[in-house]
Amino acid sequence: MIKRLIPVLAVLPLLLIMVVPQAEAAGDQKTAPHQHWHFSGPFGTYDRDALQRGYLVYRQVCSACHSMKRVAFRNLSDMGYNEAQIKAIASEYNVADGPDEEGEMFDRPARPSDYFPSPFPNKNAAKAANGGAYPPDLSLITKARHHGADYIYALLTGYEEPPEDKKLLAGQYYNPYMAGHVIAMAPPLSDGMVAYSDESPMTTEQYAKDVSEFLAWAAEPEMERRKQLGIQVLLFLAAFAAIMYGIKKKIWSDVH
């Protein structure tokens, strides 16, 4: 028996390597601590209220500089808004359309089928308005960073006074969760800056939590369907495998 275990032991490091997240970029960055998320785990779903609050924070704060061009207003139905609410939200924005019959471009109120308008016309304009730093598009941000929503939360709440030996230029801020610890984004959140209509505390932590959940949704809007379908597929495969195991044993019974 022990002899049979040796190959298993040899493969164990392989599993370890697969489980341990691969190669962190820029090693000096502080690792974001684990937060409890409503969407973690195999049965986790997005908290609709948190998504709506997070969307509010995004609209009032983040969207001043960050685009989210892969999400459309119609997608907001995932967060529990009905059609009329989505139409109302969309119509608060103007988007460029055209050309019309005269060949002119024109502005019109956004429709549910439109994607979120970007705050800047192009990347260079975004850089010019932000001291040379490009505020990344937020559509995929939790998938595009190690530790996903944990990282966003840690970054938004992790601003610190720089250590004495660290010289910062104008427009730079100290944040140990950022690669290189220097970030061009001023601390974006502060207590009470967004008015919530429900009972949730209006604190930096709560804003960060909600907007991180919203960004996780924006990056993986299919997550709930994925996990649901996963359970069905796994149940089917497990049952089918069990049946096949029985059949295999029965067929092989005359051999053993």
Add this chain to the structure above:
Amino acid sequence: MGSGQREQFDNPVIEWVDSRLPVFTLMQREYGVFPTPRNFNYFWNFGAIAMVMLILMIVTGIVLAMHYTADVEKSFSAVERIMREVNGGWLIRYMHMNGASFFFIAVYIHIFRGMYYGSYKKPRELLWILGVVIFLLMMATAFIGYVLPWGQMSLWGATVITNLFSAIPLVGDSIVTLLWGGFSVDNPTLTRFFALHYLLPFVIFAVVFLHVWALHVTGSNNPLGIDTKGPQDTLPFHPYYTMKDTFGILVFLIFFAIAVFYFPNALGHPDNYIPADPLVTPAHIVPEWYFLPFYAILRAITFDISIPFTEITIISAKLGGVIAMFGSIGLWFILPWLDSHPIRSARFRPLYRTFLLILLADFVFLGYVGSQSADATLFGIPLSLLGLIATAYYFIYFIAILPWLSRNEKGRDLPNSIHEAVLEKENKKMSPEAAE
């Protein structure tokens, strides 16, 4: 094929077809009654599993190609459109993405099975060589496929790997220009990679056909590594192994489904969700996990090889790394001749078994080294040094240890026949666990 004696079928339609094109005879002979050693263990499932994964990759890949656009301005958004707007697109894309990883898992186990039980030895040398060809084609296909989403790792991985060819003397730069279709990884690279990524799986399929054909000429090896001596040693492929393979495939698919539905991005790199930007180099460029051991071998060679006491470099560090990387797989082609020991199975070669398991651990460790940045350390020892030692063991194993063992390892006594060995085992423990 099918030119010999035909089977007789009762069904007139089948008989009509078979007398004109004996496909049913072929199926019957190769997958029905095909005599298969009776003592396979579950390691023998991975050939069938790899076949299932190849078909799954081709089917999902064709659907993805219907929605994909190869264009540096559009590819990233095309993939995101598949993820967000195409019906079931996220499922197809995650199956394809994780399918590549699970195809490699199956094939790595399949290759290791071949090494452990000596399946490459006479008369199966060509069967083994065709397998190595399939593996190389898979690596090319997977590497090219990783470029198509046009994320940061796509662009920079492609830049690093294609640049390797520039180390080849004289023709290197021309090869790189040809691969790129220009002077950097750009739109022409992407479009030709897409065309090749569509082509290569069908080439793989054709070589798999040859691989299976060669298998059906020599017959399968088995855990004892001894030849079958008659009907008492074999079982018809159907139903015994069709049912056992189906069970094994389903268990494998359970693990695959867990990855697709619950950890779809665990094996990927977050940077590939950032659109490719030629002006921003990622802090740390790593290939996909299944290339990491070879990437570590590539990076292990950090010294030039020069003529002593002169300034003349024969092999630059870059070329040395490239030679080592390709050589590490190239050695597999001559493995049947490096290891000429008459006993196939590691069960009867304790020394071989020990060195092979060390090689397995070594290979896994190389994978770890490949995943870390070049200046990383482990317990205070620079990883580049450990990587070099691990690379050295890899080559010493193939070039020195195997030939030495071939001549000097005595090995244990082999059983007389599969039948006898199976019976003996049954008598020893009458438990179903002995289902090897």
